[in-house]
Each structure stands twice: as C-alpha cells, then as structure tokens.
Amino acid sequence: MKAKVHITLKNGVLDPQGKAIQNALSHLGFGGVDEVRQGKYIEIKLADTDPAAAKQRVSQMCEKLLANMIIENYAVEVEGEGALVRP
C-alpha cells in the first residue's frame, strides 16, 4: 500500500528557497511568476492492508518525524482513502 505525503510551509512562513527559484526563473526569462513555494513530497510503501489504519499511522509519522508542526502543514493520501489534511 502506498501513501503520498505533502509537506508544505504554513502561510506566512518565509520561503527563501521558493524565492530563489522565483528569481532564477525570472533570470531565465520566465515572467509572470507571482510566487513560488517549495515543499516536500514523500512516497511511503507500507505493509499495511487497511487504508484507514495506514493513513492514521502515516499521520503519526508526520507529527513525530516528517513535518515540523510549528512551521509546516502536512497532507496524507492513501490509495483507496480520502486525503487527510492537517493544517
């Protein structure tokens, strides 16, 4: 079973890496880019067979390790289950 995790910076948290990408795009001639925000995307292959339990477990992984809950949000998607978004 595969889980997809998106970790993004909370609104209002500065993103210097995104800003650097935006500047680089502008130097390359890509205009009209209003904002760039960079986050992480993590794919996890799990031995679990119950999608709901898997989602719950991946959510715990996010809180304990993958995301810094002070400045980041996470969203977990598991095949066959709706997304769990934790802003």
Next chain:
Amino acid sequence: MKAKVHITLKNGVLDPQGKAIQNALSHLGFGGVDEVRQGKYIEIKLADTDPAAAKQRVSQMCEKLLANMIIENYAVEVEGEGALVRP
C-alpha cells in the same frame, strides 16, 4: 492560476535521503515501512490565464531549472487542466 509540480527520482536512482527517513521511522517504532522515496513539491502562482499555455510554460521551467532530467521525473498539474507527466 496555480500550478503544482512534483519532482521525483527516476526508478533505479538511489535515494539516500529516503533511506535515512526509513531508518529513522524504524528507530521510532514504525515497522512495516517497505520503502521511502523523497521528492520535491513546488507550487507556482502564475499570472497566466490560459491553463494549457500555463502547463506548457511550467513544463519548460521544469526542463530548464526545476528538474534534473537525467535522474528525475516531473509532473505538472494546473487548475482546470489534466496532469502532464514526464517520466
């Protein structure tokens, strides 16, 4: 208009960062994790109004700057347009 870009390592390319996450999860007591792959997730706000043209432009940004096409794949999603996946 918002574009969402996923940049992932191609199959077969080693992912030491993913491996480190997998080990850390195991040390934290999360068993049954078969594989972890880490990629990048980039959100781009564009001034474009035509979704098809925006997708094309973001795809060029990926090829020129955001993705290393030797070892990475990218996928572009634009609101109101299907995903463009470039393996």
